[in-house]
Amino acid sequence: MKQVIQDVRSGATTVKEIPAPLAGPGQVVLATVRSAISAGTERYVVDLARKSLIGKARQRPQDVKRILHKLRQDGVLTTLTQVRAKLDDPMPLGYSAAGTVLTCGAGVQEFKPGDRIATASSHCAVSVVGRNLCAHIPDNVSFEQAAYTSIASIGLQGVRLAQVSLGDSVLVIGLGLIGQICVCLLKAQGCRVFGTDLDPAKVELARSLGADAAALGAPAQAVKDFSGSFGVDAVVLTVATDSNGPIEFSAEVCRPKGRIVLVGVTGLQIPRAPFFEKELEFTVSHSLGPGRGDTQYEEKGIDYPIGYARWTVQRNMQAVLGLMSEGKLPVGRLTTHRLPIEQAPEAYDLITSRREPFLGLILEYPELVRVPDRVVPLRSGASAPAGMGVSFIGAGNFARLVMMPALTKIGGIAWRGICTAKGYHAEHTGRGTGFEFATTDSSEIWSDSGTTAVFIATRHDLHAELVIAALRAGKHVFVEKPLCIHPDELERIAACVEELGDRCPLLTVGFNRRFSLASTHLRKFFAGIRPLSIAYRFSPGYIAGTHWTQDEEVGGGRIVGEACHAIDTCAAIADSTPVRVYAESVSRTGGVETTDDRVFLTLRHQDGSVSSVSYQSGGDSGFPAERIEVFGGGRTGVMDGWQKVELWQDGKRRLISAQKDKGHSTEFAAFIDACRTGGSWPIAWDQIHGVTWASLMAVRSLREGTAFAAGEVTEEV
Numbered sequence: 001m002k003q004v005i006q007d008v009r010s011g012a013t014t015v016k017e018i019p020a021p022l023a024g025p026g027q028v029v030l031a032t033v034r035s036a037i038s039a040g041t042e043r044y045v046v047d048l049a050r051k052s053l054i055g056k057a058r059q060r061p062q063d064v065k066r067i068l069h070k071l072r073q074d075g076v077l078t079t080l081t082q083v084r085a086k087l088d089d090p091m092p093l094g095y096s097a098a099g100t101v102l103t104c105g106a107g108v109q110e111f112k113p114g115d116r117i118a119t120a121s122s123h124c125a126v127s128v129v130g131r132n133l134c135a136h137i138p139d140n141v142s143f144e145q146a147a148y149t150s151i152a153s154i155g156l157q158g159v160r161l162a163q164v165s166l167g168d169s170v171l172v173i174g175l176g177l178i179g180q181i182c183v184c185l186l187k188a189q190g191c192r193v194f195g196t197d198l199d200p201a202k203v204e205l206a207r208s209l210g211a212d213a214a215a216l217g218a219p220a221q222a223v224k225d226f227s228g229s230f231g232v233d234a235v236v237l238t239v240a241t242d243s244n245g246p247i248e249f250s251a252e253v254c255r256p257k258g259r260i261v262l263v264g265v266t267g268l269q270i271p272r273a274p275f276f277e278k279e280l281e282f283t284v285s286h287s288l289g290p291g292r293g294d295t296q297y298e299e300k301g302i303d304y305p306i307g308y309a310r311w312t313v314q315r316n317m318q319a320v321l322g323l324m325s326e327g328k329l330p331v332g333r334l335t336t337h338r339l340p341i342e343q344a345p346e347a348y349d350l351i352t353s354r355r356e357p358f359l360g361l362i363l364e365y366p367e368l369v370r371v372p373d374r375v376v377p378l379r380s381g382a383s384a385p386a387g388m389g390v391s392f393i394g395a396g397n398f399a400r401l402v403m404m405p406a407l408t409k410i411g412g413i414a415w416r417g418i419c420t421a422k423g424y425h426a427e428h429t430g431r432g433t434g435f436e437f438a439t440t441d442s443s444e445i446w447s448d449s450g451t452t453a454v455f456i457a458t459r460h461d462l463h464a465e466l467v468i469a470a471l472r473a474g475k476h477v478f479v480e481k482p483l484c485i486h487p488d489e490l491e492r493i494a495a496c497v498e499e500l501g502d503r504c505p506l507l508t509v510g511f512n513r514r515f516s517l518a519s520t521h522l523r524k525f526f527a528g529i530r531p532l533s534i535a536y537r538f539s540p541g542y543i544a545g546t547h548w549t550q551d552e553e554v555g556g557g558r559i560v561g562e563a564c565h566a567i568d569t570c571a572a573i574a575d576s577t578p579v580r581v582y583a584e585s586v587s588r589t590g591g592v593e594t595t596d597d598r599v600f601l602t603l604r605h606q607d608g609s610v611s612s613v614s615y616q617s618g619g620d621s622g623f624p625a626e627r628i629e630v631f632g633g634g635r636t637g638v639m640d641g642w643q644k645v646e647l648w649q650d651g652k653r654r655l656i657s658a659q660k661d662k663g664h665s666t667e668f669a670a671f672i673d674a675c676r677t678g679g680s681w682p683i684a685w686d687q688i689h690g691v692t693w694a695s696l697m698a699v700r701s702l703r704e705g706t707a708f709a710a711g712e713v714t715e716e717v
Helices: 039-049 053-059 061-088 149-162 177-188 200-208 219-227 245-253 272-278 313-325 339-351 398-408 423-433 461-470 487-505 515-523 556-576 664-677 684-706
Strands: 002-007 015-018 029-036 091-092 097-104 117-119 126-130 135-137 169-173 192-197 213-216 232-239 254-262 279-284 334-340 361-362 375-377 388-393 412-417 437-439 453-456 476-479 507-509 533-538 578-585 598-605 608-617 627-630 635-640 644-649 652-657
Touching: 002 039, 002 339, 002 423, 002 461, 015 339, 015 423, 029 339, 039 339, 039 652, 061 453, 061 652, 091 423, 117 149, 126 461, 135 313, 149 232, 149 254, 149 313, 169 177, 169 245, 177 192, 177 200, 177 232, 192 200, 192 219, 200 213, 200 279, 213 219, 219 245, 219 556, 232 245, 245 254, 245 272, 254 272, 334 423, 339 361, 375 423, 388 398, 388 664, 398 412, 398 423, 398 453, 398 664, 412 423, 453 461, 453 664, 461 476, 461 487, 476 664, 487 684, 507 684, 515 556, 515 627, 515 635, 515 644, 533 556, 556 578, 556 598, 556 684, 578 684, 598 627, 598 684, 608 684
Parallel strands: 169 192, 169 232, 192 213, 232 254, 254 279, 334 361, 388 412, 388 453, 412 437, 453 476, 476 507, 533 608
Antiparallel strands: 002 015, 002 091, 029 097, 029 126, 029 361, 097 117, 117 135, 375 437, 533 627, 578 598, 598 608, 627 635, 635 644, 644 652
16 A cells, blocks of 8 residues: 655655554554645655755754764764664654545444544555544545545634634634634634735635635734724734744734734744733644644543543544534635645645645545555565574664664574554565565464564563464564563463473563673672672663653553663572562652652562662763672672673772673574574573563552562452
8 A cells, every 4th residue: 555755864755555554452444535735734844854964953953952962871873873763764744634444443433444534644545543533524525625624623723722702803824724724713603804824815715715804914904903903802823934923913913811822833932022011822732632642542542521621633623524514614625736646746846846836735545446465575576585584573763773783793684574553664664674575464474484583672562462472373582671561461471381382482582681791791700609689770761751661551661661671680690580579669749750760679589689679760861870789709790881890809809891782782693593503592481480570560569568479479459
């Protein structure tokens, strides 16, 4: 199937053939019939992509600050690698479409296959979108009209924030696509509307759509006269400019205590004098309305109760479609160009070059005669390379920047399939790396006879099911940490390993630090000395509580998702599995930030060793993130920042450089070698199980305020 993709590095806008998506829980798969280009928003994205590196930096100074900070922290090579990878990320374009439902995921009851719906989805022949970003199309509304729904909802949200009522006078500055829609919406609400723009044709169009008055430029006196000399009750800004002029003009023509709503983009130097004298209100409208950008709403399908959020994204979309059905929002009159999806690059050339007048641009899609393939071949006609077949599920930054380059250096790898939920990621990464095929369906990986080993690098909540499916399919498995995020998942994986017995393929988890040079030196230095006392201080950077890794149902939280590294390294140095865990974190009065990432863990190991993990987020970002101290047998070992190791014995110190190695390459090589030779697992199953159990019980210890020992009842309550 076809999708419009923007290449950020080269600036090229292309139409790519990608695998069709699957419907996850709470999701709907749509066969797109029409989609509308939001010229203002999408032109900004395309223009930015087509700028030089210096131009991109000037446009996004906040990103430059982050890059400079990373340079200080991680050095030039790592920073450049990550910046290049970010520039290499494919960017899908579009957010307003209409079509027919193909399939629905679990939990979706309000939509059925065959339903006509409008969605906030990209320019793609087949899209997958959350249930809350969809709305039924009335029978008398065409697909072309409905394609404007998401764009029109942006205008509607701006109008709502203006808090206007019957008889209010409102100024709309900027009569592009959303500006014209705002004119119609305001008239439908019984307002008197004055529109301004720099284009005479758009001014005339606004008049024909019902604007009570319209003029070129910034006619302050005309607007004041229009409002009976009081000033307008509200201004809706739908312009796209760096100039501060629209803000200043708005303040000049508003009445005392009037409202100004920014829907587009302007300079934001607020002039104090008129805002102070008139007590003006200024609001920036956020996209389609409440719920936009909220993962709970968009991805999990959790709606806001209508009593607390009357107009959400979906309810705004429904209102827009209702107005179209009643003839009060004639979006059909806004269409100036219609192009087939294959000619989408020409549409973007038009809106960036402005070589001819345009307003509404519609992309048309061919009728689907069958469900598109979920597999796209990437090496047409080329013979598959020799080597051990490796497939990937997930293609995030870690997979692309660390895992794949390290495996390439090992050599002897035959890249087979790459699977991601978003097909354009699979296609882009797979083609660039040399994979045989791209897919959105993991079953294609299990059934591929050429795949010997599978690397799983998805979001954490998917790990357990994928691990079990891969093992049952006879594939060796490398799963990036954590192994799983719930105790019942650990039990099911353990049952699978036990059931398969000697037939069980290799399974290892991305606990890379135990394979580092520093860890190796410490293990050798304390070989045969037991019990040990180990202190591990781990101070990672701050991550907002809204990030997916902090969500216990998706990322498992930072103890399960990252502090597990420290638990495993302690188990590796002691060469003994944790059998008891107690955790305690800071407490906070008020606020919504998590406290699980500021925690102390105490672990007792099977051989009597004790380890203490101090996992502390939120400190100074320039402070070295990790330090390990080991004591026992009259010896002391210290690791700092994975760069140096101090070994103390008989009052003498030996200093060893560890070259800031965190063990990734060694870990991958050990896994690949074991797969090829049939050797023992790189990490023994009892330690994989014990470390995972300890991280899961650490979270439960925080909740229940007690220690947990192996063998105790660990069912979730």
